[in-house]
Amino acid sequence: MLNQFRIILCQTSHPGNIGSAARAMKTMGLxxxxxVQPKHFPDTEANALACGAVDLLENAVVCETLExxxxxxxxxxGMSARKRQIxxxxxxxRTAAIRAAEISANQQQVALVxxxxxxxxxxxxxxxxxxxxxxxTNPDFSSLNVAAAVQVMCYELRMASSESKLVESExxxxxxxxxxxxxxxxxxxxxxxxxxxxxxQEPKKxxxxxxxxxxxxxxxxxxxxxLRGILKLTQHPxxxxxxxxxxxx
Amino acid sequence: MLNQFRIILCQTSHPGNIGSAARAMKTMGLxxxxxVQPKHFPDTEANALACGAVDLLENAVVCETLExxxxxxxxxxGMSARKRQIxxxxxxxRTAAIRAAEISANQQQVALVxxxxxxxxxxxxxxxxxxxxxxxTNPDFSSLNVAAAVQVMCYELRMASSESKLVESExxxxxxxxxxxxxxxxxxxxxxxxxxxxxxQEPKKxxxxxxxxxxxxxxxxxxxxxLRGILKLTQHPxxxxxxxxxxxx
Numbered sequence: 001m002l003n004q005f006r007i008i009l010c011q012t013s014h015p016g017n018i019g020s021a022a023r024a025m026k027t028m029g030l031x032x033x034x035x036v037q038p039k040h041f042p043d044t045e046a047n048a049l050a051c052g053a054v055d056l057l058e059n060a061v062v063c064e065t066l067e068x069x070x071x072x073x074x075x076x077x078g079m080s081a082r083k084r085q086i087x088x089x090x091x092x093x094r095t096a097a098i099r100a101a102e103i104s105a106n107q108q109q110v111a112l113v114x115x116x117x118x119x120x121x122x123x124x125x126x127x128x129x130x131x132x133x134x135x136x137t138n139p140d141f142s143s144l145n146v147a148a149a150v151q152v153m154c155y156e157l158r159m160a161s162s163e164s165k166l167v168e169s170e171x172x173x174x175x176x177x178x179x180x181x182x183x184x185x186x187x188x189x190x191x192x193x194x195x196x197x198x199x200x201q202e203p204k205k206x207x208x209x210x211x212x213x214x215x216x217x218x219x220x221x222x223x224x225x226x227l228r229g230i231l232k233l234t235q236h237p238x239x240x241x242x243x244x245x246x247x248x249x
Numbered sequence: 250m251l252n253q254f255r256i257i258l259c260q261t262s263h264p265g266n267i268g269s270a271a272r273a274m275k276t277m278g279l280x281x282x283x284x285v286q287p288k289h290f291p292d293t294e295a296n297a298l299a300c301g302a303v304d305l306l307e308n309a310v311v312c313e314t315l316e317x318x319x320x321x322x323x324x325x326x327g328m329s330a331r332k333r334q335i336x337x338x339x340x341x342x343r344t345a346a347i348r349a350a351e352i353s354a355n356q357q358q359v360a361l362v363x364x365x366x367x368x369x370x371x372x373x374x375x376x377x378x379x380x381x382x383x384x385x386t387n388p389d390f391s392s393l394n395v396a397a398a399v400q401v402m403c404y405e406l407r408m409a410s411s412e413s414k415l416v417e418s419e420x421x422x423x424x425x426x427x428x429x430x431x432x433x434x435x436x437x438x439x440x441x442x443x444x445x446x447x448x449x450q451e452p453k454k455x456x457x458x459x460x461x462x463x464x465x466x467x468x469x470x471x472x473x474x475x476l477r478g479i480l481k482l483t484q485h486p487x488x489x490x491x492x493x494x495x496x497x498x
Contacts (some may be wrong), residue, residue, distance in 0.1 A: 020394070027390055028386065035280055053390065138276055141301055148269075155404075158477065213472055216466040226455070230446050
């Protein structure tokens with residue numbers, strides 16, 4: 001699905017930006033790079049900044065015109081750093097990524113089109129795009145580097161694509177059961193009374209407050225064991241015994 | 250609100266990355282840059298790549314340790330390019346940004362911590378973070394440049410901040426700062442040694458494990474006070490004294 005996305009860079013001046021863009025694409029799983037009239041390409045600086053993504057540069061398609069680069073695409077999204085006069089539909093990068101992902105899910109190609117470092121896309125180039133997307137920036141300093149813009153857009157494309165069904169905490173260690181945790185709370189309460197922190201005649205809101213802390217932590221089985229180990233020694237400290245009456249545990 | 254976010258770069262090797270990170274931050278409206286033992290700084294290459302964001306470099310806070318850089322923060326989020334062995338709660342960059350935005354909405358500082366270009370954050374550095382966040386990447390090529398990672402994360406923070414304007418009122422109780430929490434950990438360690446649960450000659454992984462429990466809970470100021478109250482009485486129990494020698498506290 002991510003290989004349905006095409007990144008098109010128009011008239012890029014600095015070859016380093018092409019290299020960084022290739023690296024940005026590959027980290028997000030994209031691989032189709034199109035270059036319209038790049039100033040310098042191929043170029044050693046592009047290769048240096050691509051790091052392990054030189055294969056994308058080697059396979060990059062160099063075109064004379066944006067029309068050529070767009071051939072076969074079902075949707076072309078122009079990227080803009082600022083609001084433009086023209087009456088294109090202006091959407092956020094995130095919305096653009098969602099629309100692009102929907103189309104790519106049907107095995108159709110989608111192009112993301114980036115303009116020059118100095119002035120972005122020309123109006124003529126924009127006319128070839130069906131949508132205009134903007135990465136939200138600081139209105140006082142919107143000078144996003146072109147490779148950085150490619151990075152953000154490719155990240156959004158990855159997030160929007162189903163392949164990003166992702167990271168979130170696959171904590172494999174088993175959580176404590178509620179009876180484990182209740183056993184711990186009971187042990188804790190008893191200990192707090194013993195050390196004189198909790199007055200059973202006037203418990204106030206202490207236990208509910210303490211329970212909230214551990215509830216938020218979502219304790220694992222092993223952690224309950226550690227905490228109960230601490231409570232056990234709180235009630236019968238090893239060193240304390242030895243110093244005071246030489247008791248053996 | 251965006252000025253409550255702190256970007257911390259640890260032991261960055263290439264000054265160009267510091268400059269690009271500053272530019273990335275400023276395009277998204279962030280301005281607090283902290284540098285822990287940068288290899289070369291200040292540096293002309295950093296300035297060149299910062300473009301119009303040299304002011305962030307001029308105001309950057311250079312620190313000797315990550316502890317120093319985290320002072321005053323209510324939440325520290327470590328950024329990782331890969332899954333790690335340790336059982337930190339692992340969340341996506343997007344989820345991390347939402348949590349960070351909620352906290353900053355209450356006028357508290359949040360740190361995003363980035364490791365070195367070569368090996369990311371050390372385990373010791375990660376222990377100082379309460380959450381571990383990952384930018385989803387291509388599993389076959391996850392080599393995200395550090396400035397590119399800063400760009401994506403700052404973008405997500407900007408997106409989350411503009412969306413989280415509704416959240417504001419939710420959790421009004423102030424979270425403990427990282428120095429409050431570090432003070433608690435120190436007190437806890439000392440107590441565990443005193444009761445004989447922790448052998449300072451052979452500490453194993455006990456403290457990192459215990460820290461993770463409380464890191465997940467994201468302690469409030471008031472809760473740290475409660476927990477330290479418990480530790481104080483664990484070391485000097487009231488009833489124990491009274492029973493054994495009639496001491497008055």
